[in-house]
Amino acid sequence: MQKNITDIQNEIIENFELFDGDMESILFYLMDLGKKLPAMPEAHKTEDFIVKGCQSKVWVYPSFMDGKVIFEADSNTEITKGLVSLLVQVWSNQTPDNILNSELFFIEKIGMSRMIGSQRSNGFTNMIKQIKMYALAYKASGN
Amino acid sequence: MKSVAQKLDIISIRNQFPILHQEVNGKPLVYFDNAATTQKPKSVIDALVKYYSTDNANIHRAAHTLAARSTDMFEDTRKTIQTFINAKEAEECIFTKGVTESINLVAQTWGRKFLQAGDEVIITTMEHHSNIVPWQMICEEKGAILKVIPINEAGELLMDEYEKLLSLKTKMVACVWVSNALGTINPVKEIIQKAHAVGAKVLLDGAQACSHLEVDVQDLDCDFLAVSSHKLYGPTGVGVLYGKRELLEAMPPYQGGGEMIKEVSFEKTTYNEIPYKFEAGTPNIGDVIAFKYALDFVNETGKENIAAYENALLKHCLEGLEQINKSTNQQIIQLVGTAKQKVSVQSFVINGMHHFDAGMMLDAKGIAVRTGHHCTQPLMNRLGLDGTIRASFSVYNTLEEVDVFLEAVKKLVTLSNQSTHS
Numbered sequence: 001m002q003k004n005i006t007d008i009q010n011e012i013i014e015n016f017e018l019f020d021g022d023m024e025s026i027l028f029y030l031m032d033l034g035k036k037l038p039a040m041p042e043a044h045k046t047e048d049f050i051v052k053g054c055q056s057k058v059w060v061y062p063s064f065m066d067g068k069v070i071f072e073a074d075s076n077t078e079i080t081k082g083l084v085s086l087l088v089q090v091w092s093n094q095t096p097d098n099i100l101n102s103e104l105f106f107i108e109k110i111g112m113s114r115m116i117g118s119q120r121s122n123g124f125t126n127m128i129k130q131i132k133m134y135a136l137a138y139k140a141s142g143n
Numbered sequence: 144m145k146s147v148a149q150k151l152d153i154i155s156i157r158n159q160f161p162i163l164h165q166e167v168n169g170k171p172l173v174y175f176d177n178a179a180t181t182q183k184p185k186s187v188i189d190a191l192v193k194y195y196s197t198d199n200a201n202i203h204r205a206a207h208t209l210a211a212r213s214t215d216m217f218e219d220t221r222k223t224i225q226t227f228i229n230a231k232e233a234e235e236c237i238f239t240k241g242v243t244e245s246i247n248l249v250a251q252t253w254g255r256k257f258l259q260a261g262d263e264v265i266i267t268t269m270e271h272h273s274n275i276v277p278w279q280m281i282c283e284e285k286g287a288i289l290k291v292i293p294i295n296e297a298g299e300l301l302m303d304e305y306e307k308l309l310s311l312k313t314k315m316v317a318c319v320w321v322s323n324a325l326g327t328i329n330p331v332k333e334i335i336q337k338a339h340a341v342g343a344k345v346l347l348d349g350a351q352a353c354s355h356l357e358v359d360v361q362d363l364d365c366d367f368l369a370v371s372s373h374k375l376y377g378p379t380g381v382g383v384l385y386g387k388r389e390l391l392e393a394m395p396p397y398q399g400g401g402e403m404i405k406e407v408s409f410e411k412t413t414y415n416e417i418p419y420k421f422e423a424g425t426p427n428i429g430d431v432i433a434f435k436y437a438l439d440f441v442n443e444t445g446k447e448n449i450a451a452y453e454n455a456l457l458k459h460c461l462e463g464l465e466q467i468n469k470s471t472n473q474q475i476i477q478l479v480g481t482a483k484q485k486v487s488v489q490s491f492v493i494n495g496m497h498h499f500d501a502g503m504m505l506d507a508k509g510i511a512v513r514t515g516h517h518c519t520q521p522l523m524n525r526l527g528l529d530g531t532i533r534a535s536f537s538v539y540n541t542l543e544e545v546d547v548f549l550e551a552v553k554k555l556v557t558l559s560n561q562s563t564h565s
Contacts, residue, residue, distance in 0.1 A: 023168040023507035031500075056499050077497040078562070079504075 002093045009106040016110040030082030037085040040074040051127045056080040062134040068093050096139035150448045157539045159184040170509030173544045178488050178535035180373045184440045190433040220435040227438050229359040237384045237418040242350040243273040245369035245384035250277035252394040260286030262314045267292040269322040272518045274348045298325040298480040313343040320352035324517040325480025326488030355486040377437030378430035391417045398423040449538045453487035456536040463549035475556050479531045490531035496559040498530045508551045
């Protein structure tokens with residue numbers, strides 16, 4: 001049974017708290033997490049699944065199985081890939097309703113809130129929007 | 144280096160910049176993003192506080208004391224920038240909100256009046272988007288043609304190619320004086336002479352140049368020069384457009400509103416004289432007034448001293464980067480922009496590491512650099528890159544800071560090596 005989205009986020013926050021705000025260690029940890037992300041098939045890395053962002057390229061590929069949305073993801077920058085892996089950890093293998101009703105609070109708590117808002121060079125906000133859009137599309141199509 | 148350091152007391156200069164004395168991510172801030180914006184000396188910050196505390200009033204209108212005071216101070220900045228760039232008259236200096244607006248003003252007024260279908264505008268490969276897009280817009284509107292001077296691998300203009308592009312069809316050469324992404328100093332005097340020989344006007348984008356180089360618009364004989372305050376130790380939201388009087392007078396107004404009018408009736412409006420014709424609405428009074436103190440800072444420190452010191456920082460950085468390449472026996476660091484004539488800007492890439500990751504890792508060590516395409520996408524395309532890491536130095540930076548930066552870059556190179564071989 002997949003854990004609920006709030007619990008997963010709380011676990012992520014606890015893991016990051018071990019670094020006590022040391023940004024360098026956090027970035028190294030993120031890069032390690034990125035490396036552990038299952039490889040995304042090259043065939044899925046098409047324009048259709050790219051998240052628009054100036055500095056880094058990010059791909060998010062959704063599929064639907066047994067009522068749950070499965071996400072594959074990749075990025076050409078290691079730190080972003082680590083962050084994306086956290087999004088996959090939180091949102092993959094969840095029902096569309098759970099994804100749509102969830103609030104993302106871990107990004108700010110792990111000191112990465114700058115990724116979300118003002119930085120025009122990053123498509124992180126778009127990434128979140130795109131994941132929710134996929135969930136909505138699966139919900140609407142009912143399959 | 145010693146002689147340069149002797150001329151400038153860097154510690155006392157640093158002490159004039161309050162922002163530098165802080166920690167970022169638990170490390171002392173190393174601010175190497177000066178090409179994006181420079182920090183502000185206390186005199187500029189104090190001038191802003193003083194203006195809003197004691198002098199705030201709208202300018203050029205009311206008869207009361209505060210209005211007279213703020214008007215005088217506003218016009219005092221105009222005289223200071225006139226001297227700073229050696230314009231013939233203060234009226235040739237128009238306040239804008241920045242270089243981007245200065246260029247748009249020329250494209251939209253001079254361009255709209257004087258460009259015709261089939262005319263040509265020449266820019267360079269290394270332009271910032273702000274000196275590309277305004278010209279694309281007006282060229283499209285007028286049916287004029289935009290031509291681009293190519294560069295070599297070092298990031299220098301191919302002057303032979305420039306000459307081939309010039310013809311009687313050329314009406315404007317809009318050229319960056321110093322490249323923000325590469326640091327290249329372009330041979331603008333020669334560019335201007337050659338443009339004038341075919342009857343074309345020249346606009347110089349001085350955003351990066353004015354904080355590093357001596358500026359003499361009469362000696363250069365440029366027709367327009369766009370200046371930024373915030374890249375020159377002054378507040379954001381202020382820029383200057385210098386233009387020769389006869390050109391500014393021949394140009395129609397840019398925006399309509401207060402200040403720019405002489406008489407308004409519902410039948411007809413007559414326009415004010417320059418510079419006010421181009422300064423519609425209440426300007427950014429406080430920031431313009433504070434800008435004067437930034438110019439005073441540069442004048443007091445001395446452009447020549449600043450340039451010599453910054454060049455020493457650049458040289459130290461370059462030697463360090465080359466040393467890292469030598470110590471790894473690989474060319475992992477690829478320098479981008481190796482022109483003979485440069486200001487204190489160094490772009491580079493670390494092979495095997497995305498510039499975004501590098502920027503984040505440097506920030507974790509308290510080091511602020513710019514990463515990305517630096518708003519010069521056509522230049523990046525020409526160089527086959529999607530971005531670089533750019534360190535840009537200012538007069539308040541130190542050799543010790545460069546060492547901290549080099550040490551951090553060395554670690555990034557090791558990291559990149561590990562991930563490439565793992």
